[in-house]
């Protein structure tokens with residue numbers, strides 16, 4: 001019986017490996033630099049222009065707000081798993097991609113018992129591997145939870161703006177994840193720059209510090225210009241990449257997605273959720 005169960009687990013894992021899902025965590029250090037807008041517009045572009053299967057997860061514990069940008073029902077969140085709902089019924093389908101309004105209804109992962117953790121991991125694992133991309137939007141700050149998502153990811157997208165405070169926080173985040181955990185799979189997105197030149201100058205400052213003080217090579221994934229059109233779209237709860245496909249923001253987002261879509265995956269991430277919760281010091285009930 002034990003052998004049979006083990007065999008089945010291996011089979012499921014093997015099947016999942018074929019999917020080569022990429023897990024990308026979006027983080028920044030400083031708040032309000034555009035992580036959530038980036039994540040939602042990235043998910044839309046990947047799904048609709050590059051025909052990728054995308055799952056977007058709101059992991060901003062306590063301050064989740066993807067549902068606001070997508071104008072969807074916030075009560076459909078992971079907390080319902082513990083009321084007996086099936087994870088399939090908690091997937092919000094909109095705009096060509098799927099969303100899990102994540103941890104919004106869960107106040108803290110700290111108080112969860114082993115049973116609940118197991119339930120959460122099993123549920124998330126059962127759906128994640130059917131996607132090409134799983135995008136995890138995190139909140140502001142540098143903390144253990146964000147670090148756990150970053151360390152388990154295939155890549156970390158660090159979003160920053162040209163503001164010195166945003167740059168400093170982006171550097172601090174990279175430094176702590178690299179120094180403490182040795183994780184070094186970062187790609188930088190410069191948001192809200194006036195033009196490409198300002199974005200490149202901004203990136204070069206970050207690259208120089210990372211190289212000089214940490215000895216790591218940072219890569220720039222792309223830049224997104226500052227635009228009033230994005231703010232207008234946010235107010236109307238519309239996605240700029242959908243409503244204004246020729247706005248410079250949308251054009252640059254397509255370049256970012258084109259670059260990402262051609263990146264090969266270095267390592268198959270077959271137990272992402274188990275890793276996240278392991279890093280958080282949470283054990284799964286076997």
Ligand SMILES: Nc1ncnc2c1ncn2[C@@H]1O[C@H](COP(=O)(O)OP(=O)(O)OP(=O)(O)O)[C@@H](O)[C@H]1O
Nearest residue numbers: 031032033034035036037140192225226227230231
């Ligand atoms: N390229 C841009 N041009 C103009 N405004 C922008 C741009 N990117 C983001 N914004 C504005 O910045 C604000 C913050 O954006 P967003 O919520 O995406 O940031 P965040 O990093 O997710 O914030 P938090 O850290 O609170 O989660 C929003 O009001 C948004 O409209």
Ligand SMILES: [Mg+2]
Nearest residue numbers: 035036060139
């Ligand atoms: Mg956000």
